[in-house]
Amino acid sequence: MLSKVNSIYQSCEKQNVHICSSIQESGILLGIQTNNMQVAIQSNNFNNIFNYDIIYQPINILFSPDSMLKFIDICEQLTKKN
Numbered sequence: 001m002l003s004k005v006n007s008i009y010q011s012c013e014k015q016n017v018h019i020c021s022s023i024q025e026s027g028i029l030l031g032i033q034t035n036n037m038q039v040a041i042q043s044n045n046f047n048n049i050f051n052y053d054i055i056y057q058p059i060n061i062l063f064s065p066d067s068m069l070k071f072i073d074i075c076e077q078l079t080k081k082n
Helices: 002-010 044-050 065-081
Strands: 030-033 038-042
Touching: 038 044
Parallel strands: none
Antiparallel strands: 030 038
């Protein structure tokens, strides 16, 4: 898997960043349900990069406990602003 990820990043400067409605080959998009901290949406290339389907899984399998605390804090701040 690392060789696949490394090959993607070697050509990063050649990526088309101006194309709307698309995700770069070297990036992913995850939509998180903040009420239960599960992945609701994943970009198609998530499976291509990681060979794993994360949909409806808790995000704590992806992120460290410290990252989870930061993520929860950001979600709470955004909720307070609305």
